[in-house]
Amino acid sequence: MTSRAETRARTVDFRAGPPYSEETHPVEITLEQKAFGLETDRIYEGLFKRSTPWLVQKGRILYFRPVQVKPNEDPPVIQSENDVKRYGVITVDEISGEDLAREQISKDVAAVLRIFKRVEDNLPDFSRHATAAFRNVKGISRSYYQWGREETEHSNVAGLILLATGHSTQEELDDDYYKTQENTWEPPFETPIENLIYAMFQEGNTHGNYIALAKIMEEQGAVKCAYAIRQVASDEAFHRASYRRYVEAYARLHPQEAQEAALNVAWNFRMPALHLMRNRTRDTVRVVSTIGYNKEEVENLLRRGLKDLSSFVNQERAEEVVRGYWPAEMARLNETMRKPASAVPVSELESPPTQNRNGIAPA
Numbered sequence: 301m302t303s304r305a306e307t308r309a310r311t312v313d314f315r316a317g318p319p320y321s322e323e324t325h326p327v328e329i330t331l332e333q334k335a336f337g338l339e340t341d342r343i344y345e346g347l348f349k350r351s352t353p354w355l356v357q358k359g360r361i362l363y364f365r366p367v368q369v370k371p372n373e374d375p376p377v378i379q380s381e382n383d384v385k386r387y388g389v390i391t392v393d394e395i396s397g398e399d400l401a402r403e404q405i406s407k408d409v410a411a412v413l414r415i416f417k418r419v420e421d422n423l424p425d426f427s428r429h430a431t432a433a434f435r436n437v438k439g440i441s442r443s444y445y446q447w448g449r450e451e452t453e454h455s456n457v458a459g460l461i462l463l464a465t466g467h468s469t470q471e472e473l474d475d476d477y478y479k480t481q482e483n484t485w486e487p488p489f490e491t492p493i494e495n496l497i498y499a500m501f502q503e504g505n506t507h508g509n510y511i512a513l514a515k516i517m518e519e520q521g522a523v524k525c526a527y528a529i530r531q532v533a534s535d536e537a538f539h540r541a542s543y544r545r546y547v548e549a550y551a552r553l554h555p556q557e558a559q560e561a562a563l564n565v566a567w568n569f570r571m572p573a574l575h576l577m578r579n580r581t582r583d584t585v586r587v588v589s590t591i592g593y594n595k596e597e598v599e600n601l602l603r604r605g606l607k608d609l610s611s612f613v614n615q616e617r618a619e620e621v622v623r624g625y626w627p628a629e630m631a632r633l634n635e636t637m638r639k640p641a642s643a644v645p646v647s648e649l650e651s652p653p654t655q656n657r658n659g660i661a662p663a
């Protein structure tokens with residue numbers, strides 16, 4: 301216990317400190333930002349605003365069913381256990397850490413999950429840039445809070461699985477989190493619309509990656525882990541849908557600019573995970589060989605992204621971009637990628653030689 305005299309002795313004299321200083325600066329908000337902001341707010345409020353569908357808390361995952369409200373009925377105020385029963389605001393499912401601990405996932409799957417978790421852990425940078433770029437666009441700026449809220453759980457669920465299945469300790473997860481924060485993520489494209497389109501493509505690919513990972517977990521008998529990952533995947537699909545709507549709203553204002561932006565993003569597209577790999581070559585091989593990516597799949601993802609934007613993207617030009625996409629440096633990995641899941645032994649990847657079997661020096 302500290303005596304009152306000692307506390308007083310350590311107290312700073314507030315009268316001698318700097319004065320309270322809160323600054324504000326004028327911001328120019330264009331008419332277009334206002335119109336686009338209100339349009340996207342209508343989209344967000346009408347289609348994408350939702351209460352949390354699930355969350356990770358105290359070492360378990362809770363899934364919720366939203367309140368069932370009949371058309372023209374006001375959403376009920378839930379005040380008692382009886383209301384909960386009556387309206388079905390219930391935890392419909394729960395996966396405990398013990399449930400997950402009874403399952404096993406391979407070392408490769410755990411490694412891929414750890415890499416995906418790092419992307420989710422980049423949230424401070426994603427949010428920082430996103431809210432700054434769209435500060436004056438009401439709908440997008442407001443929807444980022446929900447989006448960020450949902451993304452935080454993706455990291456949590458990956459962490460819980462790694463922990464429960466014995467692939468990471470809490471200390472390792474904490475260290476890995478801060479290792480990720482040692483480098484910032486900066487937006488890959490110059491204009492806000494390009495970065496918005498990038499988000500749409502990235503969410504779509506992330507959805508596909510999580511589905512692929514869930515399938516492998518199922519093959520390994522880890523059905524609860526797979527279930528949890530499928531829920532994450534469904535969030536990513538939901539996110540893609542919202543970004544697509546915002547992009548389309550922008551394209552209604554500037555179709556030509558939006559088209560060029562979409563083609564540029566597709567042509568230069570890379571997943572953010574590439575920057576978060578501790579060893580890029582080893583981990584790229586590991587991700588693609590574990591979840592079984594190949595050239596056709598990547599092309600199809602891009603093709604679908606550009607097709608979904610066909611209201612303003614010329615599809616002949618889109619096809620040209622898709623066909624020319626596959627990066628030259630990836631072509632050298634093509635052989636590895638075509639092999640079925642886990643074709644590259646982890647032992648080889650753990651301590652990579654100066655050159656791997658494809659003659660590629662590790663990054």
Ligand SMILES: [Fe+2]
Nearest residue numbers: 420451454536
């Ligand atoms: Fe996510």
Ligand SMILES: [Fe+2]
Nearest residue numbers: 503535536539
């Ligand atoms: Fe997402």
